[in-house]
Amino acid sequence: MIRINNATKIYENGARGVQDVTLNIEKGEFAFIVGSSGCGKSTLIKLLLKEVDLTEGEIFINNENVTYFTNKDIPFLRRKMGVVFQDFRLLPNKTVYENVAFAMQITDATNREIRRNVPMCLSMVGLQKKSKAYPNQLSGGEQQRCALARAIVNNPPLLICDEPTGNLDPTTAWDIMNLLNEINDRGTTVVMATHAWDIVDGMKKRVIALKNGFVVRDVERGGYSDDEFYS
Amino acid sequence: MTNSTANKPENETPIPNKRSDIKQTDGKIKSGDLKFRNIKYYLAETFRNLVRNKIMTITSVITVAACLLIVVFSYAIASNVNFILAYLETSVPVMVVIEDELTVPEVDALFHEILQTENVTSATFITPEEALRNLAENLGITDGILAGLEEANPLGRSFNVELKDIRMQSQTVVAIGLLNGVARVNEASVVTDMLIAVNNFVGIFSFVVMMVLGILSVVIITNTIKLTVNNRRNEIIIMKYVGATDWFIKWPFVIEGIVIGIFGAIIPMGIMWASYDGLIDTIRYTDFQMLLQMPFRTATELFPIFAPVVMVLGVGIGILGSISAMRKYLSV
Ligand SMILES: Nc1ncnc2c1ncn2[C@@H]1O[C@H](COP(=O)(O)OP(=O)(O)O)[C@@H](O)[C@H]1O
Ligand SMILES: [Mg+2]
Secondary structure (H helix, E strand, C coil): CCEEEEEEECCCCCCEEEEEEEEEEECCCCEEECCCCCHHHHHHHHHCCCCCCCCCCEEEEECEECCCCCCHHHHHHHHHEEECCCCCCCCCCCHHHHHHHHHHHHCCCHHHHHHHHHHHHHHHHHCCCCCCCHHCCHHHHHHHHHHHHHHHHCCCEEHHHHHHHCCCHHHHHHHHHHHHHHHCCCCCCCEEEEHHHHHHHHHHHHHEEEEEEEEEEEEECCCCCCCCCCC | CCCCCCCCCCCCCCCCCHHCCCCCCCCCCCCCCCCCHHHHHHHHHHHHHHHHHHHHHHHHEEEEEEEHHHHHHHHHHHHHHHHHHHHHHHHEEEEECCCCCHHHHHHHHHHHHHHCCCCCEEEEEHHHHHHHHHHHHHCCCCCCHHHHHHHCCCCEEEEEECCCCCHHHHHHHHHHHHCCCEEEEEEEHHHHHHHHHHHHHHHHHHHHHHHHHHHHHHHHHHHHHHHHHHHHHHHHHHCCCCCCCCCHHHHHHHHHHHHHHHHHHHHHHHHHHHHHHHHHHHHCCCCCCCHCCCCCHHHHHHHHHHHHHHHHHHHHHHHHHHHHHHHHHHHC
16 A cells, blocks of 8 residues: 655755655555654655655555656545544534535535535544534544544545544544544555554554654554653 | 543444445546536635635725726727727818819829829819808808809819828828929818827827736735635645645636626726716717717727727736736645
8 A cells, every 4th residue: 555665855954854764554554653753753644645755765655656746646646545633624614514525525526426425424433413513613522533534535545644633632532543443444544643652552553663764663563662662 | 442432423324334335536637627516616715715805805806997997998089089080081081272273184183193192092073163062061051142152252173082091191181282283282180180199198198007007906916815825824735635636726716816807897897888978978068069070989889899808808817816826825
């Protein structure tokens, strides 16, 4: 699903985002990207989303070399991946339903498909009763579930999350994790950047640890800090 | 491990359990971003943007309208001047008075020389009797007085010369005046010179004002759309994350410019339509008697010509404004 070969990202100001990262994430996998703040988690996510360009190396998504994708190709790449952020990023003047439907409207989906998929996804995340609410009328957990519904409504093969539980209390965070697990069980590859050690430890999934932009550990069914200590 | 299931969906709608349950879109644009459903979305967005920035929207529309109003009026003036000049060309010919001593063959030779002069379309020989009758008609004099004058006709033989282009009248008059056998040439140059001067002045003046207002319009529209872009910065970022194409994001801004342009065009057209006939009447019934006989264009004649031009100009200014705003402030 994702193949990263010797990826290095150095920002214009000289800051090192990631350095010489080589990774292979298979279809259907659930992978955590962990590490302390500033270690390069978000940079890796942004590279996958083509929000930033690689300085060196190559990235393949779905066997497609996306390294040199231009502005013209990027929207179509992003339609094949759902994305969830720490700060939800919902459109404030659209309802829950409209926020989710919006992700379909920009594709070639028909109204019939939208009317079918949106309620399906809203009920999957348990928001069917709040479909007419606006984001500012929702709790953090509900907003994140809405964002999750939006991320999966086009049924992408890949779901990318950058600290999706960062703004949530532990119980709500676990609700989101259960949903992510459920989505993963249905065959969607999930890549999640986080520094929430309890969640990583509890999920027993693959853990890719970064430090100063380097991959320092990559274990199947690992914990946040198997032997090394990360603050 | 706290594996809470408190928020499990209640299963009212069937939950897809295979990815294939949801129809996959292949992510390629088939019919472009300008599909009917998208257009509906773009228009809704545009309307929202315009309403959100009311003051700027109104300012932009007024500027465009002011610019186009100048276009409309200078066009109306130019069109009327040309119309009147064309009328003068045929109805007020140049009168070439022949020297009394000229013999008939010499008159005939002069006739051909006049015809060969540049800018002359035709020449008609006028006998003194005809000249007198024409004069009497023009002055509205009754037959009685005319009868008395016939014996001692003060008028000589002449040619009525019609011109191709009345704007060249002075040059043509000089050229004919130099021909042998021409006593003098009467022209209606005061009127034409004045009209031509007015037309040139209006043309230059309105061109300058139009350019200034046109540039101002583009700048103001640019700023209006810049406001919208800034207001919606976060939304644009989100739209990009969910895979909106650049043009999907740009169209509402382009349409915003177009809508401003359309309203900016409709206003001067409305003003023109409402005031034109009244203005013409005011001009026609001034003390300047001569204007009474002059033909003027009617609003119905002018409208079909300038309406599309003004509309195209308005939309063009709008598009220029939005493109400039997007280039400067929207990096998608
Ligand atoms: N847009 C940027 N411009 C310059 N440097 C950046 C930018 N984004 C991140 N960095 C730098 O790259 C490094 C990795 O940051 P990031 O990937 O955001 O880490 P994390 O998400 O793990 O906290 C940091 O040193 C950070 O300062
Ligand atoms: Mg980060």
